Amino acid sequence: MDKEIIYDIRQFNRFYTKVLGLFNNHILDTDYSLTEARILFEISEETECIANNLVQKLNMDKSYMSRILRKLEKEALIEKKSSARDNRKNFLFLTKKGEEQLAKINIQSDQQINQLFSGLSESEIHEIHTSMMVIKEKLNKYNF
C-alpha cells in the first residue's frame, strides 16, 4: 500500500479523533458519560439486549460493563429481567426515565451535528455524507 495514502489515512484518523473528542466532551456536559449514552442507545436499538452484547459491541471489559449497568439500574434508567430460557442472561430494557434521558441525549447529539455542519452548503453536506457511507460500507464489508 502506498506510503502517501497511509500517511493521509493516519492524518484523517488524527483529525477525526479530534472531531469525535469534541462531540464526546459535549455529551459529557449532560449528566451522563459518552459510554453511558452509548449503552442507553444500544439497549434501545436492540431487542433482547444482554450485557455481553454490549461488551462485544462497545469493546469493553465485562466487569466494567457490569458496574456501569448496575449504576444505570440504580439510577432507574434501565431494568434487568432475567431470561426464562437461560438464567445466566439478563435482558436489558430502558425504563421510561431511561427513554427520556436518551431522547435528551439524542436531541443534543443532533444539534451537535447541525453545529458541526453549519456553514457548509447542501452540496458539501451531501458530499461528506456520501463519503462517510463509502468509508463505512467498504471497511465494514471485510473487517468487522
Added chain:
Amino acid sequence: MDKEIIYDIRQFNRFYTKVLGLFNNHILDTDYSLTEARILFEISEETECIANNLVQKLNMDKSYMSRILRKLEKEALIEKKSSARDNRKNFLFLTKKGEEQLAKINIQSDQQINQLFSGLSESEIHEIHTSMMVIKEKLNKYNF
C-alpha cells in the same frame, strides 16, 4: 438538515469510534499510550513546539500535559530547552531515543492501516482515501 443524514452521520461516528478504538488499543500494546504517542508525533512535526501547543492541539488539560511531558523527559524520550526570548516557554525536542521510539510506533501504525485495508482492492482503497480527504477538507475548512 435532513433527519436521515444526521442519523447516518451519527452512525458513522459510532462506527469510526470503534475503528479508532481498535487502533488505539493496538498502540497500547507498545510501551506507550496513545496520548504519549501523539505527543511524540506532534513534537517531531512541529518546530519550536511548546507544551501549550500540544494542549491546544490535543485538547488536553495543561497540568496533565505537564505531567506527561515530565514523564517523557524522565524516560529520556524528549528534552526541554527554555526559550531565550520568553522564559515561560520550553521548546520541546525528541531525543535520539524518542525518535527511535516514534519510528517504532510509526511502523506499527502503518502496519495497522495495512491490516485494516487488507482484503480491499486498489480501487476500493482509493475510494476510501478520496472520501477521507473530502471529509477532512470540508469539515476543516469551516470549523477547526
Added chain:
DNA sequence: ATTAAAAGTGGACAAAGTCAACTAAAGGAG
C-alpha cells in the same frame, strides 16, 4: 507602574478502565 494574560507546575482528587479470581448456569462428549 499596575494589572492582566500566558506558560507551566503541583496537590488532591475523581473517573475510567483493567486484571484476576470467583459463582452459577448451560452445553456438550462420552
Added chain:
DNA sequence: CTCCTTTAGTTGACTTTGTCCACTTTTAAT
C-alpha cells in the same frame, strides 16, 4: 447421567487517565 468446558455475569483490588484549582513566574498591555 457425569465430567468438562464454555458462557454470563459479579466482585475486589488495583492502575491509568483525566480534572480542578491554587499557585509561581514571566511577558504583554494600558
